[in-house]
Amino acid sequence: MSKGSDFDLAIQAKQLSRRFGDLKAIDRLDLNVQKCRIYGFLGPNGCGKTTAIRMLTGLLKPSSGEIQVLGLSLPKDAEKLRLRMGYMTQRFSLYNDLTVKENLQFIAKIYGLAGKKQTRRISELLSTYGLDQKKQQLAGSMSGGQRQRLSLAAATLHKPELLFLDEPTSAVDPENRREFWEQLFDLCDQGTSILVSTHYMDEAERCHKLAILEDGAKRADGTPDELMSNMAAQVVEIEADGLRQLKQRLIALPDVITAAQLGSRLRVLVKNTVHEPLVFLQHNTKLEADKLNIVRPSLEDVFITCTGGGRQ
Amino acid sequence: MMRSLYRIQAIFFKELVQLKRDKMTFGMVVMIPLVQLMLFGYAINTNVRHIPVALVDHSQTAISRVLVQTVEATQVVTVTQKYFDLKSAQAALEQAQVRAILIIPHDVSQRLARHRSVGFGLPASSDEETSRPIAQWLVDGSDTMIAAAIKGLKNMPLAELLSKPANRGTPTFEVTLFYNPEQRTAVNIVPGLLGIILTMTMIMFTSGAIVREREQGNMEMLITTPIRSIELMLGKIIPYIFIGLIQVFIILSLGYFVFNVPINGGLGALFSVTLLFIAASLTLGLVISTIATNQLQSMQMTIFVLLPSILLSGFMFPYEGMPKAAQYIAEILPATHYMRLIRGVILRDVGFTDMMPDIYWLIIFTAAGLTIASLRFKKNLD
Numbered sequence: 302m303s304k305g306s307d308f309d310l311a312i313q314a315k316q317l318s319r320r321f322g323d324l325k326a327i328d329r330l331d332l333n334v335q336k337c338r339i340y341g342f343l344g345p346n347g348c349g350k351t352t353a354i355r356m357l358t359g360l361l362k363p364s365s366g367e368i369q370v371l372g373l374s375l376p377k378d379a380e381k382l383r384l385r386m387g388y389m390t391q392r393f394s395l396y397n398d399l400t401v402k403e404n405l406q407f408i409a410k411i412y413g414l415a416g417k418k419q420t421r422r423i424s425e426l427l428s429t430y431g432l433d434q435k436k437q438q439l440a441g442s443m444s445g446g447q448r449q450r451l452s453l454a455a456a457t458l459h460k461p462e463l464l465f466l467d468e469p470t471s472a473v474d475p476e477n478r479r480e481f482w483e484q485l486f487d488l489c490d491q492g493t494s495i496l497v498s499t500h501y502m503d504e505a506e507r508c509h510k511l512a513i514l515e516d517g518a519k520r521a522d523g524t525p526d527e528l529m530s531n532m533a534a535q536v537v538e539i540e541a542d543g544l545r546q547l548k549q550r551l552i553a554l555p556d557v558i559t560a561a562q563l564g565s566r567l568r569v570l571v572k573n574t575v576h577e578p579l580v581f582l583q584h585n586t587k588l589e590a591d592k593l594n595i596v597r598p599s600l601e602d603v604f605i606t607c608t609g610g611g612r613q
Numbered sequence: 614m615m616r617s618l619y620r621i622q623a624i625f626f627k628e629l630v631q632l633k634r635d636k637m638t639f640g641m642v643v644m645i646p647l648v649q650l651m652l653f654g655y656a657i658n659t660n661v662r663h664i665p666v667a668l669v670d671h672s673q674t675a676i677s678r679v680l681v682q683t684v685e686a687t688q689v690v691t692v693t694q695k696y697f698d699l700k701s702a703q704a705a706l707e708q709a710q711v712r713a714i715l716i717i718p719h720d721v722s723q724r725l726a727r728h729r730s731v732g733f734g735l736p737a738s739s740d741e742e743t744s745r746p747i748a749q750w751l752v753d754g755s756d757t758m759i760a761a762a763i764k765g766l767k768n769m770p771l772a773e774l775l776s777k778p779a780n781r782g783t784p785t786f787e788v789t790l791f792y793n794p795e796q797r798t799a800v801n802i803v804p805g806l807l808g809i810i811l812t813m814t815m816i817m818f819t820s821g822a823i824v825r826e827r828e829q830g831n832m833e834m835l836i837t838t839p840i841r842s843i844e845l846m847l848g849k850i851i852p853y854i855f856i857g858l859i860q861v862f863i864i865l866s867l868g869y870f871v872f873n874v875p876i877n878g879g880l881g882a883l884f885s886v887t888l889l890f891i892a893a894s895l896t897l898g899l900v901i902s903t904i905a906t907n908q909l910q911s912m913q914m915t916i917f918v919l920l921p922s923i924l925l926s927g928f929m930f931p932y933e934g935m936p937k938a939a940q941y942i943a944e945i946l947p948a949t950h951y952m953r954l955i956r957g958v959i960l961r962d963v964g965f966t967d968m969m970p971d972i973y974w975l976i977i978f979t980a981a982g983l984t985i986a987s988l989r990f991k992k993n994l995d
Binding site: 358360380383384386387388390392393394395396397398399403407408410411412413415455 | 616619620622623627630631634635829830831832833834835836837838839840
């Protein structure tokens, strides 16, 4: 993949750090997010995803480092950026005691959208996000999926060039989640750059590019395919009986990163330093060769390989 | 500029819709002034009447009974208990069944005959050596108001006791009461209550309104929009200005129709000083909202301001009677200045020139509050 010139970048961060007292929430983060792409932040809870997004939106001042968002340098030009970006917070942050329509009207007014333009844009959003029937309903009485669609409608009302989504699907069922991603791709197709944080693997896999964060530091980044093929481990699946005991024995080995049971199989991550993982495992398990198979790594394997060190 | 007004208006209407849906708060707007005015208007009475007292009559004569009747006729006290010995009377005082004890000695008739207040001629009876007090009061002095009322009986004339024409004599001073000649407490309480109720509701509503946005997470969304802090604040407080005016209307019309409190000053003056006070209270609420992190804290801080506003502002006790230090504190509070202004306008029809110092203070307070609040309210999460 071509690196792309600075001109094509929606977000560029260099050596971005943020401390809260002694805690390093974000530690020397480098970030290049291309325009018209969906970029993902994948990481466990408390890894600094929200802190990073808050700095990139100008809500939080970095302790050190440089940020360029849409050609504006932050936090200096934070106010200018507000007109060009949308932010969907992790928690529902519209008004529970206003109806869907009132919420959207309020946001429209805040962005200076008036009269016919406002009416047109709001009815457009209501139909795009399937909220037509719900427009007189109080936001507080809606389901998680509906509220999330309302939040997205509100965040995109002023047609921002850049959209930040902080764990947008944490309170949403799988079906709504799929629909939601379809809408994100529609937005992306219309030229919106999107940065989304998540701790769901299936969502991360949909991103054009993603960064795996742990303890405020970037452990890996690239397209999901790149990440999987550049992984520092191989995946072997073992079919056998007594998997619980086998697992305990295997994870005690220094060259095995982790082992996880999937039904009747055990999925073992072996470090790349072992050249013949099948031979190595055969030797250690005393099983026949046809019980062991090398399989294609998943994003979850990548995630575990990258972040395992921090688990202790 | 237009955009700015438009955004303020957006917040304003949003606030109105939310207020309309919040039935409880909406009810408080009307009920607080209504209930409190009826309660305080009737209940607070600084003219102490019918204090329960015990009687220990050692003489048991006709004259002692007439004496008791004369004392009761003042309406200051009512004899509720009678005892033969002092000990049981003191027990009653201790148990707070009565607030004072009247002891009439055996020789009450001799004492009376020589007493000046009865007014028998001049002979040696007026001599301090032979003339002694007729009876004695033992008073529970813990409540100074009650003690003062009974102390007031110290020199009561007793001429009527012996059916003699009242010999009032010439008073040292002639007293004429202006503004409230009938000495009705409500006349002073109702305008004062205006200040107290506005202090309470205005500070509480604004501080709560902004803290609520923060508590419910709306602030996180608002700060990512182009809205400026000052716009947000103005949009938030303007609806409450109208609410304040509704409350003023309720209090003053009730005061006028139920308690006959006249409005002597012009409505224009009344309106302007009240608006100023509302503005000052609202900005104080804003400052609180930038400090408090939840609604409970904002409520506590409201009460922290409310108590001195009730006790030091001159609402309950005259400002002049307070020690210097308390007066300095009182001078900071907007309620103190408003108390002077509103009583001046309603009761005495004071001219603007005389009100200027208090008006200036309210303006300074509002400007300072607004500045502090906008400075403290940051549009980021640091």
